[in-house]
Amino acid sequence: MTDAANDDAARAAALLREHRESIDRLDAILVYTLGERFKHTQAVGKLKAEHDLPPSDPAREALQIARLEDLAKKADLDPEFAKAFLNFIIEEVIRHHKKHQE
Template sequence: METLDDLRKSIDNIDNAIVAMFAERFKVTDRVGYYKAANGLTAKDPAREAIQFQRMSELASQYGVDPEFAASYLAAVIERVVRNHEQIAENT
């Protein structure tokens, strides 16, 4: 039988993986930001965001996660990515 400590260690491992994936995601989105800056594209892309929100909703449903929670996660990530893209554009 698992102990509370065992379960918490599993949660900690998952959290570590999530943060590592965030780091990888932001490395790629920073490259997108440099591409956009070099090509005169805007930081925000509402059409892409709409597609991503739909995709996230479908993934959430597939994995049994509350779609509203998944949308709030994605909104926070997009907000940060747009800010990063705006900073990249200002500095290039």
């Protein structure tokens, strides 16, 4: 390899390392944020079970989806992806809520 090609490869490796450090930091934020969200939804599940409330609330979900799609657009994130992601999380929450009610 020439010196120029070596320099180029070293620059690319450094950039890749920097991006991966940011990705790891953001993944940790996502995991801690989800953990915190689940603490609240577990409390909501308990409350719903104690008061005989239905596990899911489609009207609330519609509001959340609309809000998230709007946020996603502002954050330069694909709104369809944001919607699918929230639905995925909510499905899991509803599964937990149903367990509380068993």
